[in-house]
Amino acid sequence: MNERPETDARxxxxxxENLEGERSAAIRDSLAVGLATAAYGISxxxxxVAAGLDVWQTxxxxxxxxxxxxxxxxVGVLAxxxxxxxxxxxxxAAMLGIRNVVxxxxxxxxxxxxxxxxxxxxxxxxxxxTIDESTAVALAQSTDRAARIGFWATGIxxxxxxxxxxxxxxxxxxxxxxxxxxxxxxAAAAAFLGLLWPRLKRFxxxxxxxxxxxxxxxxxxxxxxxxxVLVAAVVAxxxxxxxxxxxxxxx
Amino acid sequence: xTTWHIILIAxxxxxxxxxxxxxxxAGFLERxxxxxxxxLLTVALLSALIAVQxxxxxxxxxxxxxxxxxxxAAALYALKVPxxxxxxxxxxxxxxxxAFV
Numbered sequence: 001m002n003e004r005p006e007t008d009a010r011x012x013x014x015x016x017e018n019l020e021g022e023r024s025a026a027i028r029d030s031l032a033v034g035l036a037t038a039a040y041g042i043s044x045x046x047x048x049v050a051a052g053l054d055v056w057q058t059x060x061x062x063x064x065x066x067x068x069x070x071x072x073x074x075v076g077v078l079a080x081x082x083x084x085x086x087x088x089x090x091x092x093a094a095m096l097g098i099r100n101v102v103x104x105x106x107x108x109x110x111x112x113x114x115x116x117x118x119x120x121x122x123x124x125x126x127x128x129x130t131i132d133e134s135t136a137v138a139l140a141q142s143t144d145r146a147a148r149i150g151f152w153a154t155g156i157x158x159x160x161x162x163x164x165x166x167x168x169x170x171x172x173x174x175x176x177x178x179x180x181x182x183x184x185x186x187a188a189a190a191a192f193l194g195l196l197w198p199r200l201k202r203f204x205x206x207x208x209x210x211x212x213x214x215x216x217x218x219x220x221x222x223x224x225x226x227x228x229v230l231v232a233a234v235v236a237x238x239x240x241x242x243x244x245x246x247x248x249x250x251x
Numbered sequence: 252x253t254t255w256h257i258i259l260i261a262x263x264x265x266x267x268x269x270x271x272x273x274x275x276x277a278g279f280l281e282r283x284x285x286x287x288x289x290x291l292l293t294v295a296l297l298s299a300l301i302a303v304q305x306x307x308x309x310x311x312x313x314x315x316x317x318x319x320x321x322x323x324a325a326a327l328y329a330l331k332v333p334x335x336x337x338x339x340x341x342x343x344x345x346x347x348x349x350a351f352v
Binding site: 069078099101127187205215229241 | 252256258260262273289290291292293295298300303310312317324334339340343346
C-alpha cells in the first residue's frame with residue numbers, strides 16, 4: 001500500500017471554531033485514500049490465485065495479514081519458488097511488516113487520546129488496521145482529534161474495501177486460466193513498483209533501490225528462488241547502519 | 252510445509268509486529284539508526300522483488316515481455332497515473348507483446 005506524502009499536512013486551524021470542519025476534512029481524506037487503495041485489492045486477489053493460492057487462502061491473507069506490501073511479497077516469492085521457497089516467503093513478508101511497528105508506536109498516543117483506559121480489543125483492532133495509509137492520513141491531520149478520526153476511518157474503509165476487492169480479484173484470477181498470456185507476471189512487477197515509487201523521494205532510498213535490484217539479479221542464477229530478495233535486504237542494513245549515500249548540501 | 256502453513260506463519264508474524272507497535276513501550280525503533288534501517292529495508296525488499304519479478308524465471312535471468320511492461324509502468328507512475336490503471340496497462344503491454352510478437 002502506498003505511503004502518502006507527508007507534505008500535505010494542512011496548516012493548523014484556529015482552535016475551537018473548526019471542529020466540524022476538521023472532522024469532515026479527516027473523513028474526506030480517509031474516504032479518498034481508502035477507496036483508491038481498496039481498488040487495488042483486485043490486483044492482489046488475481047495475482048495470489050495466479051501464484052497458486054486458492055480463493056480461501058487469498059481471502060485469509062487480506063483478512064488477517066492485511067498489509068499490502070507483505071501480501072504481495074508473500075505471493076510473489078511463492079509464484080517464483082513454490083512451497084519450497086516458503087521460508088523465504090515468510091521472511092520477506094515479515095521484514096516488510098517491520099515498518100508497521102514504527103507506525104504503531106506513532107499511532108498509539110493518537111488512538112489512546114486523553115483517557116488511557118482502553119480495552120484490549122480496541123488496542124488489537126487499532127493494531128490490525130495500522131498500515132501505511134491509516135498512519136499517513138492520521139499524520140496529515142492538524143489536531144489529535146482529527147488524526148484519531150482519520151486513522152479509524154481510513155483503516156476501516158480500507159479493511160472492508162480491500163477484502164471485498166480481494167475476493168473479486170481472486171474469482172477473476174480463477175476464471176482467467178493461463179496467467180502469463182494475460183500478462184499477470186508483468187502486473188506483479190508493476191504492483192511492486194507502485195509500492196516502491198512513493199518511497200523514492202530521497203537520494204539514499206534511490207541508491208538502495210538500485211543496489212538491491214542489482215544484488216537480487218546477480219544472486220538469481222546462484223541461489224534458490226526467494227533467497228535473492230533476502231540477500232538484497234543486506235544492502236538496506238549496510239547503508240542504513242553507516243548512513244551512506246546521504247547528500248549533504250555543499251557548505 | 253504446505254501453502255496453509257506458510258500463510259499461517261507469515262500472517263502470525265506480521266500481525267505480531269503490528270501488535271508490538273501498540274503494546275510494547277516505544278524505544279528501540281524510535282532511535283535514529285534502527286528507524287532508518289527499517290525504512291530502507293522496505294525500499295530494498297520492494298526493489299529486489301521488482302528485479303526478480305521482471306527478470307527472473309526460476310534460477311535464470313531472462314529479458315522478455317515483462318521488461319517493456321515495467322518500463323511503461325514506471326513512465327505512468329512518473330505521470331501520476333493511479334496504481335490500479337498502471338497495473339492493468341502493464342499486464343496489457345506484456346499480454347499484447349506475447350500475443351503479437
